Amino acid sequence: MRWRRVSWAGLICACILLVFLAVSPSAWAYRVVGIEEPGDLASELGWRDVLAAIQRNLKQLGYYKGPIDGRYGDATRNAVDSYRRRNGIIDNETIWPAVLIHMQVLGEAIRVQKSLKAARIRQIDVAKTQLLKHSAARDLLASVPQKESADPTHNPSICFAAPTLRCLLDEALESIRGVTRDRYRNWALQDMIVVLAEAGMAEPMKDAIRRLTDARLVLVALREAVAAMVAAGRIEGAEDTLELMPDGADRVRALLVVAKGWAGQGDRSKASEVLARVSIELDSITDARLESKLKADIAVVYAKIGNIDQARAILMELATDNTPKEGKLEADKISAIVNAYVEFGDLDRALAILRKASPDIAPRKGRIAVTSAFAAKGEIKAALDMAKEIVSPRYRVVALCNAARKLAERGDIESARTALTSAETSVPAIEGEFANDFAWSCLAETYDLIGDKKTAQKSLKHVEGADLKARSLWRMWAARRATAQSGDVEGLKSQAIDATKAADTFKRAAIWSEASVMAFRVGEKDVSKDYLGNAIAVVSGMQTRWWRARALSRIAKTVIFLESPVGAR
DSSP states (O other): OHHHHHHHHHHHHHHHHHHHHHSOHHHHHHHHTTOOOTTSGGGGTTHHHHHHHHHHHHHHTTSOOSOOOSOOOHHHHHHHHHHHHHHTOOOGGGHHHHHHHHHHHHHHHHHHHHHHHHHHHHHHHHHHHHHHHSTTTGGGGSOOOSOOOOOTTOOTHHHHHSOOHHHHHHHHHHHHHTOOSHHHHHHHHHHHHHHHHHTTOHHHHHHHHHTOSOHHHHHHHHHHHHHHHHHTTOHHHHHHHHTTOOSSHHHHHHHHHHHHHHHHTTOHHHHHHHHHHHHHHGGGOOOHHHHHHHHHHHHHHHHHTTOHHHHHHHHHHHHTOOOOOOHHHHHHHHHHHHHHHHHTTOHHHHHHHHHHSOTTOOOHHHHHHHHHHHHHTTOHHHHHHHHHTOOOHHHHHHHHHHHHHHHHHTTOHHHHHHHHHHHHTTGGGOOSHHHHHHHHHHHHHHHHHTTOHHHHHHHHTTOOOHHHHHHHHHHHHHHHHHHTOOSOHHHHHHHHHHHHHHSOHHHHHHHHHHHHHHHHHTTOHHHHHHHHHHHHHHHHTOOOHHHHHHHHHHHHHHHHHHHSHHHHO
16 A cells, blocks of 8 residues: 555656646746746736736837737747847846846836937927027027038147147137037037136137037026126126027026126126116026025125115015925025025024924025024034034035134134034045045145144045045145145145046146146246146147047136236236
C-alpha cells in the first residue's frame, strides 16, 4: 500500500511536470507576472486594460502602429521587444510592471515637454504680435539671416594682444556667428546686448537684438538694456530704448527702473513724470504677483522723492486688498510691502504687517529685510528673533550674515559675532551642495570682515566649489586692502589665485575679470591689468564658441568699468 501511494504521488507529480514542460518558456514568463497569451482567461481579468495602456504608450512613443485592443499579438510583442532593447529592460520576470512604469514616466515627460513647447510657441506668437503692433519695435524683428557662420580665417590674436572694448565685442560676435543652436546663440547675444547698452552703443545693441531668434527674448533684452543703461548713469539713453518697447509687463518694469534712476539722481520732477506713466500702464499687468511687487516699488520711489503720503497710500491699498491668492502670491505681496516700509524707515509698520500674516504664509524676503533693519538699529535680540522665523535655513544664514555686517558697521563686533554663531547652527540643515557652499562663503567673508581671520579660514574649508571659494577670497582680499586691515593680505591673494586656477574654464575667465575690477578699486592698477590679461589668456584657449562669447562679454564689461569715470577715480 505504501508503494502504491508513493506511485500515485509520483504519477501526479510527473503529470504536473509534463504540463509545465509543455508550456513555452516565454508564455510561462508572462504567467509569472499575470499576463497570459491571447485567448486565455486572464485577458478577462483586467490584464487587457494593462495591455491597452501599454499599447497606447507604445503608439505615442512611435513603437506600435496597431489597434488599441488589449491583446498580446505579434505587433504588440515586437513593439515591446523593441522598446525593451532600446531602453535596457532585460528582466523577464518583471518585464510588464517595469515596462509599464517606464512607459508611463517617459510618456508623462513627453506630454510635459509637448505642453511646454506649445506654451513656448504661444508665448513667442504673443511677443511677436506685441512687437509688430508697436511701430518703433517692428524693425527689431527684421532680423539678419539667422544662419550666420564664423570666418574660419579670422585671427583673434590681434585683439587679444591689445584689447579694446570694440574689438572684444567684435570677437564675441564672431564667436556667436559660429554657434549653431538657437538657445545658446540667444543666451550669448543677451550677454552682449547688456554690455553694449552699458557702453552706450545704441546701434550695435539694436543690431544684436535683431539677431535674437525668439521674440520673447527681444522684450527681455530691451528691459535688461534699460536697466544696464540706468545703472551706468545713461538714463536718457534708457528712455530712448523704452520707446522701442510695446505695452506690457516688460515695459512697465523698465519704466519703473528709469523712475528709480531719476530718483537716485535726485531729479524729483522727472521721477514723478515716469511714475505717472507707470501708474497708467500698470493696468496692463495681469500677473498678480508682479503687480504687487511693482506697486510696492512705486511706493518706494515716491518715498525717495519725498512724497511719503503717496507712498503710504499705495501700501495701505495694497495691504487691504483681500483678493484671494495662493500662498506663494500672498507671501510675495507681504514681502514687497514689508520691504517697502523698511526702505523708507517705517520698521514698526513693516513688523505689524508681518505679524498680521497668516501662520501658513512664509514671507521670507520680508523677514530678511526686517532682520537687517533691526541689526542696523543695533537691536541684536530682535534681529535674532526675526531670523528664527525664516523657515529656510539657507536664507536664515543669509539674513544673519547681513545682520552681522550691519552690526559691524555700527562697531558692535561682539553682537556681529553672536549673529554669525547663530547662523552656523543653521548650516547643517541646509540641503544641496551649492546652497551649503554659499552659506559657508557668506560666513567666511563676514567673519573676515569682523577681524576673525581664523574662523573665516575655517569656514572656507567647508566650501567645495572652487569658483565660490575664489570669489570669497578675492572679496576678502579686496576688503582688507581697502581698509588697510592687518593680517596676511598677500597670503590671502595667493589663496585666491590658487582657487581661481582650480575653477572651470568659463568661471575662471569671469573670476579673473572680477578680480581685475577689485584690484583697480583698491588702487592696484598694474595688478588689475595683469588680471585682465589672465582672463583674456583663458578665453584665447576656449574651444566652445558659446562659452567664449559669454566670457568675452564679461571681459568687455570689465574694460567698460576700467575706462569709465568711476574706474578712473
